[in-house]
Amino acid sequence: MKVREASFSTAIFTLLVETTTSPEFVDITDKIVESLGDSEIKNGCAVVFSRHTTAAITIQENEPLLLNDMAMLLERLAPRNARYGHNDFSIRTVNMHEDECPNGHSHCQHLTLGSSETIPVIDGSLALGQYQHVFVVELDDDKMVPREVIVQIMGV
Amino acid sequence: MKVREASFSTAIFTLLVETTTSPEFVDITDKIVESLGDSEIKNGCAVVFSRHTTAAITIQENEPLLLNDMAMLLERLAPRNARYGHNDFSIRTVNMHEDECPNGHSHCQHLTLGSSETIPVIDGSLALGQYQHVFVVELDDDKMVPREVIVQIMGV
Amino acid sequence: MKVREASFSTAIFTLLVETTTSPEFVDITDKIVESLGDSEIKNGCAVVFSRHTTAAITIQENEPLLLNDMAMLLERLAPRNARYGHNDFSIRTVNMHEDECPNGHSHCQHLTLGSSETIPVIDGSLALGQYQHVFVVELDDDKMVPREVIVQIMGV
Numbered sequence: 001m002k003v004r005e006a007s008f009s010t011a012i013f014t015l016l017v018e019t020t021t022s023p024e025f026v027d028i029t030d031k032i033v034e035s036l037g038d039s040e041i042k043n044g045c046a047v048v049f050s051r052h053t054t055a056a057i058t059i060q061e062n063e064p065l066l067l068n069d070m071a072m073l074l075e076r077l078a079p080r081n082a083r084y085g086h087n088d089f090s091i092r093t094v095n096m097h098e099d100e101c102p103n104g105h106s107h108c109q110h111l112t113l114g115s116s117e118t119i120p121v122i123d124g125s126l127a128l129g130q131y132q133h134v135f136v137v138e139l140d141d142d143k144m145v146p147r148e149v150i151v152q153i154m155g156v
Numbered sequence: 157m158k159v160r161e162a163s164f165s166t167a168i169f170t171l172l173v174e175t176t177t178s179p180e181f182v183d184i185t186d187k188i189v190e191s192l193g194d195s196e197i198k199n200g201c202a203v204v205f206s207r208h209t210t211a212a213i214t215i216q217e218n219e220p221l222l223l224n225d226m227a228m229l230l231e232r233l234a235p236r237n238a239r240y241g242h243n244d245f246s247i248r249t250v251n252m253h254e255d256e257c258p259n260g261h262s263h264c265q266h267l268t269l270g271s272s273e274t275i276p277v278i279d280g281s282l283a284l285g286q287y288q289h290v291f292v293v294e295l296d297d298d299k300m301v302p303r304e305v306i307v308q309i310m311g312v
Numbered sequence: 313m314k315v316r317e318a319s320f321s322t323a324i325f326t327l328l329v330e331t332t333t334s335p336e337f338v339d340i341t342d343k344i345v346e347s348l349g350d351s352e353i354k355n356g357c358a359v360v361f362s363r364h365t366t367a368a369i370t371i372q373e374n375e376p377l378l379l380n381d382m383a384m385l386l387e388r389l390a391p392r393n394a395r396y397g398h399n400d401f402s403i404r405t406v407n408m409h410e411d412e413c414p415n416g417h418s419h420c421q422h423l424t425l426g427s428s429e430t431i432p433v434i435d436g437s438l439a440l441g442q443y444q445h446v447f448v449v450e451l452d453d454d455k456m457v458p459r460e461v462i463v464q465i466m467g468v
Binding site for chain 2: 319320355356357370371372373374375376377378380381382385386389424425426429430431432434439440441443444466467468
């Protein structure tokens with residue numbers, strides 16, 4: 001056990017993450033490490049938070065065949081071509097926009113993943129295990145603007 | 157990047173959330189915003205934590221047809237009428253109470269969702285994206301007493 | 313609402329968790345409570361973080377039949393004997409080690425669970441509900457070395 005006691009700091013970084021397809025796993029570990037260095041916070045935690053309901057945060061191994069396996073799992077859990085009320089623009093009235101695309105599957109896939117992960121920070125390093133990489137999981141297509149991910153470092 | 161350094165505060169709020177059916181998505185965003193205002197904490201994070209194993213926390217879009225799509229996904233993942241050992245009161249011995257109801261599906265659905273989400277707080281606001289709302293997801297029926305959700309604001 | 317303002321402390325504990333099979337739910341609640349006591353932190357939060365991509369953290373009820381139901385759900389979501397590119401050692405090139413075992417299902421099951429949970433700490437106690445226990449979920453077989461779980465207590 002190590003106890004640190006000092007005045008508290010918090011640093012906020014907004015990552016802009018470009019995505020091209022879905023499901024797509026974009027490894028943002030290096031950017032989080034860079035943010036941590038810039039924060040000069042040594043002990044505390046890093047909250048990684050997606051500001052989107054069709055882009056999730058997960059921690060997994062960065063092995064390309066596995067990323068494809070996980071993409072196929074997401075498609076099995078909530079197939080793109082299944083029937084979603086959210087996609088029925090003839091009856092839907094809420095949050096309808098000009099450029100609305102059918103993405104019920106994206107939201108449903110997101111539900112099984114989640115919006116945030118919290119990673120301990122110890123002696124200036126993320127406490128990730130050997131195979132752990134942090135990913136933004138893009139679940140929606142044709143995103144013309146980058147996804148916003150907040151990295152918040154808190155501690156001492 | 158913004159770094160804030162000051163003495164640390166934590167504020168705890170217990171929300172009592174009434175539910176009527178399952179799966180039911182109850183939007184608690186306004187209550188969290190109100191708690192944040194009362195805390196007078198400006199930079200840090202909000203931990204939203206369900207004190208129940210059959211009521212989860214998720215962040216999603218509040219579009220009624222989508223909430224129904226997600227309810228149907230949960231039913232597909234762990235159908236109410238499938239066979240669960242947890243529901244076999246003839247052999248189960250642990251945590252058996254007088255008013256025990258068969259809710260194996262509720263626990264299994266909860267497993268895919270999770271008990272907490274952590275949301276950054278920046279300049280006195282929750283850093284939620286345009287479509288993000290925080291929900292308690294009721295997965296069990298006939299709850300006579302409200303669900304307890306803890307909102308913890310930490311920071312400076 | 314209770315607001316506490318004081319100088320901030322963080323304490324780190326690394327739990328070594330022995331596992332024997334998969335999926336296996338190992339209850340680590342007592343060890344977290346013990347860590348909390350040792351930290352002498354009274355108000356804040358506990359981050360529970362798995363350092364593995366095939367061992368997850370979840371909060372559920374410790375009822376043996378239910379743990380078996382949840383193990384069966386994980387097997388249904390990502391069956392051990394399904395086809396995974398991650399298991400095809402004839403084409404895979406990344407992260408191949410001498411003792412590599414086919415565990416695509418373990419990673420996919422982990423994807424639906426997650427790596428961390430954050431639990432509020434109030435007046436020296438974990439704010440767990442009556443039925444909430446914290447589990448490491450072992451998803452991979454034949455682990456010769458214990459799993460590392462970080463318990464980070466932060467607060468005042």
